[in-house]
Amino acid sequence: MTAGPGLVALLTDFGTRDWYVAAVKGVIASRAPRVRFVDITHEIPPQDVVAGAFTLAAALPWLPPGTVVVAVVDPGVGTGRAVLAAQADGRFLVGPDNGLLGLALARANRRRVVRLTKPRYWLPEIGRTFHGRDIMAPVAAYLARGGALRRLGPPHRATPLALPPVVQRGRIVAGRVIHIDAFGNLITNLKAQRWLPAGSAARSARLACRHRTAPVVSSYAEGGPRQLVAVAGALGLMELAVRNGSAARLLGARRGDAVTLRRTSS
Amino acid sequence: MTAGPGLVALLTDFGTRDWYVAAVKGVIASRAPRVRFVDITHEIPPQDVVAGAFTLAAALPWLPPGTVVVAVVDPGVGTGRAVLAAQADGRFLVGPDNGLLGLALARANRRRVVRLTKPRYWLPEIGRTFHGRDIMAPVAAYLARGGALRRLGPPHRATPLALPPVVQRGRIVAGRVIHIDAFGNLITNLKAQRWLPAGSAARSARLACRHRTAPVVSSYAEGGPRQLVAVAGALGLMELAVRNGSAARLLGARRGDAVTLRRTSS
Amino acid sequence: MTAGPGLVALLTDFGTRDWYVAAVKGVIASRAPRVRFVDITHEIPPQDVVAGAFTLAAALPWLPPGTVVVAVVDPGVGTGRAVLAAQADGRFLVGPDNGLLGLALARANRRRVVRLTKPRYWLPEIGRTFHGRDIMAPVAAYLARGGALRRLGPPHRATPLALPPVVQRGRIVAGRVIHIDAFGNLITNLKAQRWLPAGSAARSARLACRHRTAPVVSSYAEGGPRQLVAVAGALGLMELAVRNGSAARLLGARRGDAVTLRRTSS
Numbered sequence: 003m004t005a006g007p008g009l010v011a012l013l014t015d016f017g018t019r020d021w022y023v024a025a026v027k028g029v030i031a032s033r034a035p036r037v038r039f040v041d042i043t044h045e046i047p048p049q050d051v052v053a054g055a056f057t058l059a060a061a062l063p064w065l066p067p068g069t070v071v072v073a074v075v076d077p078g079v080g081t082g083r084a085v086l087a088a089q090a091d092g093r094f095l096v097g098p099d100n101g102l103l104g105l106a107l108a109r110a111n112r113r114r115v116v117r118l119t120k121p122r123y124w125l126p127e128i129g130r131t132f133h134g135r136d137i138m139a140p141v142a143a144y145l146a147r148g149g150a151l152r153r154l155g156p157p158h159r160a161t162p163l164a165l166p167p168v169v170q171r172g173r174i175v176a177g178r179v180i181h182i183d184a185f186g187n188l189i190t191n192l193k194a195q196r197w198l199p200a201g202s203a204a205r206s207a208r209l210a211c212r213h214r215t216a217p218v219v220s221s222y223a224e225g226g227p228r229q230l231v232a233v234a235g236a237l238g239l240m241e242l243a244v245r246n247g248s249a250a251r252l253l254g255a256r257r258g259d260a261v262t263l264r265r266t267s268s
Numbered sequence: 269m270t271a272g273p274g275l276v277a278l279l280t281d282f283g284t285r286d287w288y289v290a291a292v293k294g295v296i297a298s299r300a301p302r303v304r305f306v307d308i309t310h311e312i313p314p315q316d317v318v319a320g321a322f323t324l325a326a327a328l329p330w331l332p333p334g335t336v337v338v339a340v341v342d343p344g345v346g347t348g349r350a351v352l353a354a355q356a357d358g359r360f361l362v363g364p365d366n367g368l369l370g371l372a373l374a375r376a377n378r379r380r381v382v383r384l385t386k387p388r389y390w391l392p393e394i395g396r397t398f399h400g401r402d403i404m405a406p407v408a409a410y411l412a413r414g415g416a417l418r419r420l421g422p423p424h425r426a427t428p429l430a431l432p433p434v435v436q437r438g439r440i441v442a443g444r445v446i447h448i449d450a451f452g453n454l455i456t457n458l459k460a461q462r463w464l465p466a467g468s469a470a471r472s473a474r475l476a477c478r479h480r481t482a483p484v485v486s487s488y489a490e491g492g493p494r495q496l497v498a499v500a501g502a503l504g505l506m507e508l509a510v511r512n513g514s515a516a517r518l519l520g521a522r523r524g525d526a527v528t529l530r531r532t533s534s
Numbered sequence: 535m536t537a538g539p540g541l542v543a544l545l546t547d548f549g550t551r552d553w554y555v556a557a558v559k560g561v562i563a564s565r566a567p568r569v570r571f572v573d574i575t576h577e578i579p580p581q582d583v584v585a586g587a588f589t590l591a592a593a594l595p596w597l598p599p600g601t602v603v604v605a606v607v608d609p610g611v612g613t614g615r616a617v618l619a620a621q622a623d624g625r626f627l628v629g630p631d632n633g634l635l636g637l638a639l640a641r642a643n644r645r646r647v648v649r650l651t652k653p654r655y656w657l658p659e660i661g662r663t664f665h666g667r668d669i670m671a672p673v674a675a676y677l678a679r680g681g682a683l684r685r686l687g688p689p690h691r692a693t694p695l696a697l698p699p700v701v702q703r704g705r706i707v708a709g710r711v712i713h714i715d716a717f718g719n720l721i722t723n724l725k726a727q728r729w730l731p732a733g734s735a736a737r738s739a740r741l742a743c744r745h746r747t748a749p750v751v752s753s754y755a756e757g758g759p760r761q762l763v764a765v766a767g768a769l770g771l772m773e774l775a776v777r778n779g780s781a782a783r784l785l786g787a788r789r790g791d792a793v794t795l796r797r798t799s800s
Contacts, residue, residue, distance in 0.1 A: 184283030424647030
């Protein structure tokens with residue numbers, strides 16, 4: 003099981019209305035003609051490094067080993083912030099050193115990070131506003147063609163991404179909404195396996211947000227048609243969801259909102 | 269004319285903001301490294317099986333024989349609803365048994381449907397909320413690599429999709445808006461060939477919706493710049509359209525609205 | 535550096551909710567099975583030929599030589615407007631003759647344009663509303679497989695795209711906002727190299743729009759966190775931008791708004 007003739011995945015805040023994504027892909031395809039592209043998303047909210055880091059970390063384990071991911075959410079473009087290339091459990095990452103790669107790197111069992119310092123691997127002319135095209139795209143093409151990470155620059159310690167902490171007080175666990183997905187599901191920083199190990203205890207646990215309380219169920223469909231329920235989502239994180247509806251709309255919730263898990267036995 | 273080294277097309281209600289589509293593609297690419305992807309759409313309104321079925325049936329005949337389509341609009345995920353794989357006029361379909369595949373199957377001349385019952389073709393661990401990734405993606409990879417449909421499970425009769433009926437009373441034919449496209453065109457369930465066979469009769473026919481009446485013309489451009497007209501759309505279905513404008517906005521129309529075709533000779 | 539086994543890029547106003555893009559890709563993949571697709575965008579505002587022309591011209595130089603671009607923003611579909619195929623600096627373009635290709639052709643050093651007149655290269659049946667699928671897609675497949683442009687029809691002079699003029703009065707240069715990108719940056723028709731050649735003069739120049747005036751800086755990051763600045767963007771055109779914000783929202787600006795560049799020495 004390998005990635006075949008070079009898979010390059012992209013995650014940006016460029017949107018899909020403009021020519022920016024095509025320029026990045028064009029530079030890569032010019033230098034690695036057999037590569038194939040997978041768009042993770044280009045709709046990270048502009049300059050929202052946390053949302054980008056979350057989405058990247060969630061997608062990465064499902065991409066084939068050998069995949070090169072170009073991640074560009076880069077408010078500091080044109081400043082002195084470093085640009086990185088990394089290897090994480092057999093996949094490659096290219097992106098700015100602003101925490102965007104931090105969550106994916108933290109979850110990896112094996113990782114290696116270098117700072118990009120060798121202009122010979124970049125485009126001949128580097129603009130100030132578009133390092134995704136001028137630096138990251140040619141480096142991604144180099145890696146997709148089997149180039150060696152260590153040639154791109156010296157080892158580097160990547161900036162980590164800070165997530166809000168989880169606080170436990172007896173049977174109460176306090177966390178936060180860290181992401182709201184396309185269905186309006188509220189994804190929290192509470193790991194289901196850590197806070198709700200399998201067994202009857204989970205059955206009567208309840209998760210609250212914005213003065214609404216939801217039973218913990220084992221699938222969306224266990225809830226009634228418009229009922230708020232808490233489930234362990236595909237990522238292993240507790241999320242609040244409404245079957246055939248939007249938990250975000252029902253609760254008027256936003257990212258960062260507090261959530262409280264109340265367990266019947268601790 | 270074959271699909272080349274494996275074409276996989278995707279139709280979902282996942283949206284494009286999140287990592288879900290990439291996870292499905294990553295699982296497929298991990299198991300069928302040479303596959304190429306075509307996104308039909310990921311913007312089916314959440315859990316809107318009718319819109320998904322319509323869009324799938326419209327796209328399918330244009331995809332090369334051998335294409336594998338993964339279709340996921342699946343409000344019943346985690347319940348007992350079956351998951352299907354099918355062959356329809358040389359293309360393959362993988363999706364839930366909730367009517368989503370029904371329209372495409374009904375239009376096919378040759379079809380074969382099986383219910384997915386063999387976990388050996390799925391991911392080793394099956395979550396409760398993401399069968400698109402855990403069951404449908406590996407099955408699609410298997411089919412894209414030339415695997416045999418019949419091995420995936422026993423024959424099955426797929427749930428059909430119910431569309432609103434067309435009612436004829438003399439020269440009046442009553443139908444419904446079944447889809448509103450990105451241009452605001454109102455697509456109806458009235459087949460042009462059935463209700464307006466070629467000839468002078470069509471020339472003076474009129475199609476009404478929400479108290480507005482439109483002449484039947486043979487191209488958008490026959491209408492004035494802001495005129496409401498009725499045309500036979502690319503699918504062979506009558507649609508209401510405004511040149512350089514949106515019929516949906518002009519009429520305040522919604523899916524399900526009644527339309528009335530008045531023919532001058534029956 | 536070649537495009538490998540056929541790269542086809544698409545730019546349309548079809549949106550991504552519907553089956554239209556998949557139909558175009560399906561026709562191409564049926565006739566050129568090894569082709570790979572790059573979406574430039576499908577979110578050109580409906581029938582907005584200027585936005586399409588701008589985006590196409592901006593993307594084109596970054597796509598590998600040999601790439602075939604299908605561009606469909608086509609309010610005149612079904613009328614007598616011509617459909618064109620062209621070669622521009624080694625890339626191919628297929629689209630309607632309404633100015634959409636004009637900006638890309640004007641920027642090319644070498645160009646050749648033909649009018650599509652040979653139905654043998656099209657689908658057997660040509661509808662009136664979807665020439666992107668019925669004419670342009672099969673022609674793109676023919677070119678992607680190495681077909682000869684001159685066989686498709688006779689030479690043609692493409693309709694140019696008219697952009698608003700730049701007017702200079704002494705140290706004042708008056709232009710317009712011609713595009714607003716996904717970040718809310720306001721892109722103008724003022725070429726940085728023409729109006730602000732490198733040197734100290736640029737340092738004290740100022741660009742105004744809607745009664746707000748911005749200093750000309752050399753990168754987004756030179757501005758304060760919410761400061762309006764003017765920079766030479768990735769295209770070499772002056773643009774107004776707000777770091778970590780939207781210049782379009784700050785100014786309430788729209789495409790077509792007047793901008794005024796005031797230089798301290800002319």
